[in-house]
Amino acid sequence: MVGQGKARKAAGMILKMVQEGKIAGRAMLFAGPPSTGKTAIALGMAQTLGSDVPFTMIAASEVFSLSMSKTEALTQAFRRSIGVRIKEETEIIEGEVVEIQIDRSLTGATKTGKLTIKTTDMETIYDLGTKMIDSLSKEKVLAGDVISIDKASGKVTKLGRSFARSRDYDAMGADTRFVQCPEGEIQKRKEVVHTVSLHEIDVINSRTQGFLALFAGDTGEIKPELRNQINAKVAEWREEGKAEIIPGVLFIDEVHMLDIECFSFLNRALENDLAPLVIMASNRGMARIRGTKYRSPHGLPVDLLDRVLIVSTKPYDEADIQQIVQIRCEEEDVTLTSDALNVLTSMATQTTLRYALNIISCAHVLARKRKAEKVDVEDLRRAYTYFMDEKRSVQWLKEQQGTLVFEEIGDEKDVMDTA
Known part of the structure; x- marks a missing residue:
């Protein structure tokens, strides 16, 4: 800035x-x-x-x-x-997949399986149900992958391939990420922190499709009773140490x-x-x-x-205006000659800064028309004649002497009020 x-x-x-x-x-x-x-x-x-x-x-x-x-x-x-930072503990299973064994029934309707998972310290075999098998196949989990499973939701997250498998060239894509095999116990407790705003909590609780209303933007009026209940609940969480308010x-x-x-x-x-x-x-x-x-x-x-x-906030002085103009030119990928930069700076002091910044792209179009690499003073002059600033617009209105429609406002008092 x-x-x-x-x-x-x-x-x-x-x-x-x-x-x-x-x-x-x-x-x-x-x-x-x-x-x-x-x-x-x-x-x-x-x-x-x-x-x-x-x-x-x-x-x-x-x-x-x-x-x-x-x-x-x-x-x-x-x-x-107003944000609410909610802390909750979840149990996760994290480790390197040693083997996945899936058995399908003759009809293919039911699937059963076993997942062997290990850390550096221990190894465990889990029995898999149909839902878990689908989750693992959806994530394309193979032996040698390091995965994390949320016990509450059953969500499977692939963390990467184990370093021990880094020589298996056939099972590797260009974007494969290698991670260390996890240490300690397979089953861990982890603290997860979510930050939501009070308005999001209001919307989710105010209607049946509340969560979708956040995306649709159709939140409508929310009853004050509901807000009071949510405030009471958030205060309760705050006392229990489950939540923290972020103003x-x-x-x-x-x-x-x-x-x-x-x-x-x-x-x-x-x-x-x-x-x-x-x-x-x-x-x-x-x-x-x-x-x-x-x-x-x-x-x-x-x-x-x-x-x-x-x-x-005060109006900018000339040095600041020059710096703002240079930054704007870099943003718009426009090159000014040193003379044009000085002219544009003095133009900004006499008219307004916004007018001078708007003129840059117009002058750039005029410079390209005459096949010039840089915007020069003549391009700025031409753009200045094409587009009026606020002061010249007022002057032009005075010169028209009432030829425009609906110019009469009333007495001087009305003019002052509208101003």
Whole structure:
């Protein structure tokens, strides 16, 4: 990432507190002009936290869905951001297959068999039933394979070939993985850890085809009674040491798009026992709070602003812009001449950074048209004449002097309100 030193340091501090489990139920607000890296910092935070800590990213306008209420959409987002790490012990059989012997009846309907399995210390013979024989044949288990069998589910996992069989060239593919023969006892107890979000637990328990509803995305409304039961059960597991709660992060982009009802809900939800860290981003200054006549900083009610830690992002300076442009060119596989890079940097300071980044690929097409390897100043100039930026667009509208349709808005007060 480039620039925004203060905001990134603040995000780093918050991350440290999240990893230590100290900051659940708090809120942060990234406030700054458009294209100053608010969303980029949030994405950086998500990657730093890793896959184990839940990170949910929503745009505020997603809440206004016709299929479910606003509060339900926010509750689901909150519960997606809280993970439950469930520990369970399973018994597994692990060893090297010495021999598999399968006997079929004359009709072929019933199968019986014996599996001889060994570790460095011991060897055992197991009797096999039809289901187990099918599992072993599906995994193509042969003598000399090192396998692991979960006793509870009967799942067979092939870990690789034994080093002792590394000279059996005929039974070997190019991608064969060799492993050591396991040591100790054949039957072992192993601790398995699963991490699921509270929302996934809600969905699985809320309907008959719950597990499939996760893939279909059709979760619908979930009853509060069910959620209370799940909260009680998770609290019970927590006390017994079976489960651990991982408060994650909920990132709400364009938070000023929420209305007063959602803000009231957020205020209450942050006080719950099970609440994640809520990070919000807004590019508004003094703006009207949706659903009211009142204006407030960043479009958020004052009582919510009082709860949040506000981090400001500043517009980039020229050196940062130049670095961002270079990174974008590498991403898009475009080469700029040094003059073009300087022109593009000054263009970004006069117009907007996003406009300058969008012009890169257009200028690249123009450069290829004149069979040039690098994008030069003339390509940027031509692209600049073809595509308007926001300031020139406003200027052009003034020059049109009312020739466009539906231009009349009303008096000055209405203009200010819409702005």
